[in-house]
Amino acid sequence: xxxxxxxxxxxxxxxxxxxxxxxxxxxxxxxxxxxxxxxxxxxxxxxxxxxxxxxxxxxxxxxxxxxxxxxxxxxxxxxxxxxxxxxxxxxxxxxxxxxxxxxxxxxxxxxxxxxxxxxxxxxxxxxxxxxxxxxxxxxxxxxxxxxxxxxxxxxxxxxxxxxxxxxxxxxxxxxxxxxxxxxxxxxxxxxxxxxxxxxxxxxxxxxxxxxxxxxxxxxxxxxxxxxxxxxxxxxxxxxxxxxxxxxxxxxxxxxxxxxxxxxxxxxxxxxxxxxxxxxxxxxxxxxxxxxxxxxxxxxxxxxxxxxxxxxxxxxxxxxxxxxxxxxxxxxxxxxxxxxxxxxxxxxxxxxxxxxxxxxxxxxxxxxxxxxxxxxx
Amino acid sequence: xxxxxxxxxxxxxxxxxxxxxxxxxxxxxxxxxxxxxxxxxxxxxxxxxxxxxxxxxxxxxxxxxxxxxxxxxxxxxxxxxxxxxxxxxxxxxxxxxxxxxxxxxxxxxxxxxxxxxxxxxxxxxxxxxxxxxxxxxxxxxxxxxxxxxxxxxxxxxxxxxxxxxxxx
Numbered sequence: 083x084x085x086x087x088x089x090x091x092x093x094x095x096x097x098x099x100x101x102x103x104x105x106x107x108x109x110x111x112x113x114x115x116x117x118x119x120x121x122x123x124x125x126x127x128x129x130x131x132x133x134x135x136x137x138x139x140x141x142x143x144x145x146x147x148x149x150x151x152x153x154x155x156x157x158x159x160x161x162x163x164x165x166x167x168x169x170x171x172x173x174x175x176x177x178x179x180x181x182x183x184x185x186x187x188x189x190x191x192x193x194x195x196x197x198x199x200x201x202x203x204x205x206x207x208x209x210x211x212x213x214x215x216x217x218x219x220x221x222x223x224x225x226x227x228x229x230x231x232x233x234x235x236x237x238x239x240x241x242x243x244x245x246x247x248x249x250x251x252x253x254x255x256x257x258x259x260x261x262x263x264x265x266x267x268x269x270x271x272x273x274x275x276x277x278x279x280x281x282x283x284x285x286x287x288x289x290x291x292x293x294x295x296x297x298x299x300x301x302x303x304x305x306x307x308x309x310x311x312x313x314x315x316x317x318x319x320x321x322x323x324x325x326x327x328x329x330x331x332x333x334x335x336x337x338x339x340x341x342x343x344x345x346x347x348x349x350x351x352x353x354x355x356x357x358x359x360x361x362x363x364x365x366x367x368x369x370x371x372x373x374x375x376x377x378x379x380x381x382x383x384x385x386x387x388x389x390x391x392x393x394x395x396x397x398x399x400x401x402x403x404x405x406x407x408x409x410x411x412x413x414x415x416x417x418x419x420x421x422x423x424x425x426x427x428x429x430x431x432x433x434x435x436x437x438x439x440x441x442x443x444x445x446x447x448x449x450x451x452x453x454x455x456x457x458x
Numbered sequence: 459x460x461x462x463x464x465x466x467x468x469x470x471x472x473x474x475x476x477x478x479x480x481x482x483x484x485x486x487x488x489x490x491x492x493x494x495x496x497x498x499x500x501x502x503x504x505x506x507x508x509x510x511x512x513x514x515x516x517x518x519x520x521x522x523x524x525x526x527x528x529x530x531x532x533x534x535x536x537x538x539x540x541x542x543x544x545x546x547x548x549x550x551x552x553x554x555x556x557x558x559x560x561x562x563x564x565x566x567x568x569x570x571x572x573x574x575x576x577x578x579x580x581x582x583x584x585x586x587x588x589x590x591x592x593x594x595x596x597x598x599x600x601x602x603x604x605x606x607x608x609x610x611x612x613x614x615x616x617x618x619x620x621x622x623x624x625x626x
Contacts, residue, residue, distance in 0.1 A: 083596075083597040085596075127543070178553070179525075179526060179531075179575070183525060183526075183528065183531060184528075184531035184532055184534065184535035185532075185535050185539075188610065191525060191528065191610075192524070192525075192579075194525070195524035195525055195575055196524065196525075196526070196575035197524060197575040197576060197577050197578075200575070201577075212577065214574055214585075214589070215574055215575040215577075216572070216573065216574050217523075217526065217553070217554060217573045217574060217575055218553070218554070218555055218571060218572055218573040218574070219552075219553035219554075219555045219573070221555075221571070222573075225570070225572060228596075228598075229589075229592060232592055232595075232596040233592065236595065236596070254538050255531070255534050255535055255538060256552065258534065258537075258538055258544045259534060259544055259548050259549050259552045260549060261544075262543065262544040262545060262546045262548060262549055263546055263548075263549025263550070264546065265549065314598055315518075315569075315570035315571075315572070315593070315598045316516075316568065316569070316570060316598070317518070317519070317562050317567065317568045317569050317570055317571045318559075318562070318568065319562040319563055319565075319566050319567055319568040320559075320562070320563055321559055321563055322489060322550055322551075322556045322557075322559040322560050322563070323549075323550055323555075323556060323559060331568065338597075338598065342597070446553075446555055446571075447552075447553050447555035447556050447559060448519075448553075448555030448556060448557075448558040448559030448560075448562060448571040449559050449562055449563070449571060450555055450558075450559075450570065450571035450572075
């Protein structure tokens, strides 16, 4: 099925490089990682005490809410929305949950539902009501984008504009879980698709994007930053957390997103991969790209900003949008050399070009896969 | 088989946990420890699918939960606050997607995997069915196994949603 394109009219972002896109994009386009020793909480006893964290942020629920509000405010300003227009724009949020839930008493537990945390963000940021609160792990943000695009492109939904926001700040609980699972990169570097890659590292990520119908944007007299030309969500039906080795689920997502956008694999000029740096996961994704017939340059910006879990897909979408606008490919930092399991055109050094279409891919636990097709 | 119509979807296989005669806890599932959340979701899904029509190709799994796996989250928080180690198995069940993956693999459900928190507890099924309807109308899913689950007390219900409005 094809769908009408959806306009991206504004964004806000916060990562280990701080608030704003400037330093993040410079780091992405030059391949400068933000990983360093974790100072935000006690990591004594952790095997790999390394992450990409923003200086000055405590990482707690109030910090997360503040950064979500800031990102939404910035996105709305860039989209030229008045306070009244923002108040009439619903919110879709992607988040692990209310960070305070795990330590709340039984009596207070209901007050810390993820959807009520989202309602608090909406109220503080001045958006309209919360349409959805997605908690689907590493595809939560990209699923939120796909859902927003689906709602906007379907005329019966009667929704012209949606703010999509997502946030994860590195905190002790998920850090300990991942460290216990022995999935962190033991050499302190994320090396997607590279020979010698040893795993992933977490990173701060908060972002917001304004999506709206092209007609609504034209009525406001504004131009899009980029367009979401296609999207797709699939499942591997394979394992609790491991990716299907042949990448078939990701390949289906790529194909479905291209079909929705009326494009062919050869039309893709750049791929922002999920690329967590995991040995098996990266191999599966490489298989998917090969199977889908996509031969474009590939990089994973998780090599620079880290894995921001529920928010990573939205941070990566922002980077992809700006890379198309500026004709610069994000660098796949940490690349040591070709791995025969990942026969891709990896962007291992600064590179310029003028791709018109890019794919942004994300995968998560449960075999969840998403593909977003972005047009300049 | 009872078929219910909701917003253009046919619903079959309505199942609850607990139902009369159920044991105090759902059966455990391999690889999931400490918490009954994943076993609860798996048990109600199994009961639903046994009663429902055959899932169509690209059936999605939509898990609707306000607080998610609270028991696991509290277990990890307690270990960290006490300065104790977190067991490695907690990594595999750290998000609701994990039990969705278990179900997807067991029953061959290769549609989207979506987890969401309902606006209000009473709206959980409505929110889940709205997401199912969106996925189906948007072309990414042929149907959806919608599961609502909460802990303390453990309770869940599930239904299989498919397009079409043929009543019986």
